[in-house]
Amino acid sequence: MSRLKVVFILASVFMNNGNYGAPLVLLVFGEEGFHYAIILMVLQTLIMCTIGIYFAAKGGGSSGQQVRISPLKDVIRVPIVYGAVLGIILNLLGIKIGGQMMTAVDMVSDATIPTIMIVLGMQLAKIKLSDLEFGRVSLAVVFRLLLAPIIAYFLTLPLPLDEMVKDILILTAAMPTAANTTMYALQFGSRPGYVSSVTLITTILSIVTLPILLILLV
Numbered sequence: 001m002s003r004l005k006v007v008f009i010l011a012s013v014f015m016n017n018g019n020y021g022a023p024l025v026l027l028v029f030g031e032e033g034f035h036y037a038i039i040l041m042v043l044q045t046l047i048m049c050t051i052g053i054y055f056a057a058k059g060g061g062s063s064g065q066q067v068r069i070s071p072l073k074d075v076i077r078v079p080i081v082y083g084a085v086l087g088i089i090l091n092l093l094g095i096k097i098g099g100q101m102m103t104a105v106d107m108v109s110d111a112t113i114p115t116i117m118i119v120l121g122m123q124l125a126k127i128k129l130s131d132l133e134f135g136r137v138s139l140a141v142v143f144r145l146l147l148a149p150i151i152a153y154f155l156t157l158p159l160p161l162d163e164m165v166k167d168i169l170i171l172t173a174a175m176p177t178a179a180n181t182t183m184y185a186l187q188f189g190s191r192p193g194y195v196s197s198v199t200l201i202t203t204i205l206s207i208v209t210l211p212i213l214l215i216l217l218v
Helices: 003-012 019-060 072-076 079-091 099-127 134-158 164-173 182-187 190-215
Strands: none
Touching: 003 019, 003 134, 003 182, 003 190, 019 072, 019 079, 019 164, 019 182, 099 182, 099 190, 134 164, 134 190, 164 190, 182 190
């Protein structure tokens, strides 16, 4: 798989169903729907921290070369997966973390989103309109905002799920590109300008596409 295809996957497949999708689901479907959104958010986070990092690392390097499967080493180094496993073990054993440790964890957690937004803004500030790849960016935007929810709709049709759950799956599939992808692209040199452009444009356009989708769903 070429580097361009890998970066396209990074920019178009992973959606922002955490700090964007979950609150929207809460607003539309209430507390019951919010529980499903949280489950999807956790699954999405684990996927991004494994498969997402794999594609980000695989898309790094010089623009003309074919990429190889060595990025698996980068996935193994990611601490969040081990942290999730440790959290599950502690939960099953009924072990509670002390107050001071939780305070430190909360402080790091509270700083995560602002840090991502700052990095995204710094990356966008470097982009010139003359350097913007309108064709490739448009393709990723169309896939993320239009094709993804359509695919989700047809995938949910045969599933024995409640209609609300199906609607939540379709809605979260229509979310803009996750901001974390810019962090990954920047870390591994996977064309961060392209990825951050897709993130920005999908987020802006989602102001229009999501209300239309909600009208169709609700």
